[in-house]
Amino acid sequence: DVKVTQSSRYLVKRTGEKVFLECVQDMDHENMFWYRQDPGLGLRLIYFSYDVKMKEKGDIPEGYSVSREKKERFSLILESASTNQTSMYLCASSMGGPYNEQFFGPGTRLTVL
Amino acid sequence: AQTVTQSQPEMSVQEAETVTLSCTYDTSESDYYLFWYKQPPSRQMILVIRQEAYKQQNATENRFSVNFQKAAKSFSLKISDSQLGDAAMYFCAYRSALNAGNMLTFGGGTRLMVKP
Numbered sequence: 001d002v003k004v005t006q007s008s009r010y011l012v013k014r015t016g017e018k019v020f021l022e023c024v025q026d027m028d029h030e031n032m033f034w035y036r037q038d039p040g041l042g043l044r045l046i047y048f049s050y051d052v053k054m055k056e057k058g059d060i061p062e063g064y065s066v067s068r069e070k071k072e073r074f075s076l077i078l079e080s081a082s083t084n085q086t087s088m089y090l091c092a093s094s095m096g097g098p099y100n101e102q103f104f105g106p107g108t109r110l111t112v113l
Numbered sequence: 114a115q116t117v118t119q120s121q122p123e124m125s126v127q128e129a130e131t132v133t134l135s136c137t138y139d140t141s142e143s144d145y146y147l148f149w150y151k152q153p154p155s156r157q158m159i160l161v162i163r164q165e166a167y168k169q170q171n172a173t174e175n176r177f178s179v180n181f182q183k184a185a186k187s188f189s190l191k192i193s194d195s196q197l198g199d200a201a202m203y204f205c206a207y208r209s210a211l212n213a214g215n216m217l218t219f220g221g222g223t224r225l226m227v228k229p
Binding site: 033041043097 | 117119122148150158159160163165204208209210216217219221222
């Protein structure tokens with residue numbers, strides 16, 4: 001089975017802190033994604049990566065950056081956390097091809113105080 | 114840009130009965146893919162069912178089936194013989210066939226409650 005893991009289930013940070021969210025997948029998937037989930041808004045794509053060191057902006061990249069140094073690992077970085085970044089963050093991975101499903105991690109609930 | 118709308122924030126169904134979750138989308142493309150994902154409470158999101166737009170036949174996976182109306186841009190999910198384990202958030206998602214990055218556009222979700 002595909003496994004996507006995220007470094008933390010719950011995280012509490014202070015405004016202005018630098019925050020790292022880590023995601024690891026074990027199925028050699030080319031594509032990896034970071035989403036933000038907010039009530040009523042569904043999931044919104046922050047960034048995705050289709051290869052090592054490659055990244056593309058999604059719908060809401062402002063205030064975020066990403067890093068993919070190894071194929072299995074995709075990191076989301078909040079350079080200076082703000083209260084409006086309090087949310088659930090979901091990582092996903094998939095093989096190439098538009099019909100392939102995305103496999104999701106358990107999510108990290110981030111609270112910025 | 115494509116948009117996906119789920120007009121029912123919450124639905125409830127009696128155990129063993131049938132429920133239909135609605136999803137509409139807006140696109141100018143003719144080739145695309147549609148998905149329903151399920152997110153159980155405190156558990157990981159999983160794929161329920163998917164449909165290729167060029168296929169007229171509605172997809173079916175056990176108790177889950179879709180009603181795909183391409184002209185109406187509608188993609189509803191029908192759950193038959195509802196079970197307590199079906200209680201979850203359900204998300205409809207769209208993916209363009211032209212999208213090299215396999216990005217999904219999600220609807221806002223429908224929370225399904227199943228009454229015993």
